[in-house]
Amino acid sequence: MGSIVYLSRIETFSAAHRLHSPSLSDEENEKLYGKCNNPNGHGHNYKVEVIVKGKIDPLTGMVMNLEELKECIKITDHDVPYFKNIPSTSENLAVFIWYNIKDYLSEKSHEGKLYEVKLYETEKNVVIYRGEKSDD
Ligand SMILES: Nc1nc2c(c(=O)[nH]1)N=C([C@H](O)[C@H](O)COP(=O)(O)OP(=O)(O)OP(=O)(O)O)CN2
Numbered sequence: 001m002g003s004i005v006y007l008s009r010i011e012t013f014s015a016a017h018r019l020h021s022p023s024l025s026d027e028e029n030e031k032l033y034g035k036c037n038n039p040n041g042h043g044h045n046y047k048v049e050v051i052v053k054g055k056i057d058p059l060t061g062m063v064m065n066l067e068e069l070k071e072c073i074k075i076t077d078h079d080v081p082y083f084k085n086i087p088s089t090s091e092n093l094a095v096f097i098w099y100n101i102k103d104y105l106s107e108k109s110h111e112g113k114l115y116e117v118k119l120y121e122t123e124k125n126v127v128i129y130r131g132e133k134s135d136d
């Protein structure tokens, strides 16, 4: 019987975005997102915390090597095609990061499994995603 721990790595990255939903008219976008819909975009210094849950491997004393966790959080380039068709809200960005990391971790053989992605868009705006799906 081993100990289950939560291993966390924090990275920061800067990215510019514009809140815009292709499913809405320009007027609806302007009304909904206000200043964040400005076509010039705006930037954030994001902070992302990735938490992996797992049993400590008695041989290595690790759930997984933090070097691997560091590697898998490397944020791809800012012009992410994924956000061409969905609003680049913190919610959608947290889910995007989750699935990128989940794919990477599933290829690695270690005890840990992805537990949580916590994304700070600003000091005050934070989103947590744990892989949950709604029924609808
Ligand atoms: N549910 C969401 N609402 C909003 C999001 C989001 O991602 N999800 N994002 C924004 C804008 O991106 C905006 O830039 C964030 O808000 P901002 O005013 O820049 O930052 P603060 O709210 O922290 O500003 P304070 O002046 O410090 O309050 C808007 N809504």
Ligand SMILES: [Zn+2]
Pocket: 017, 036, 042, 043, 044
């Ligand atoms: Zn923003």
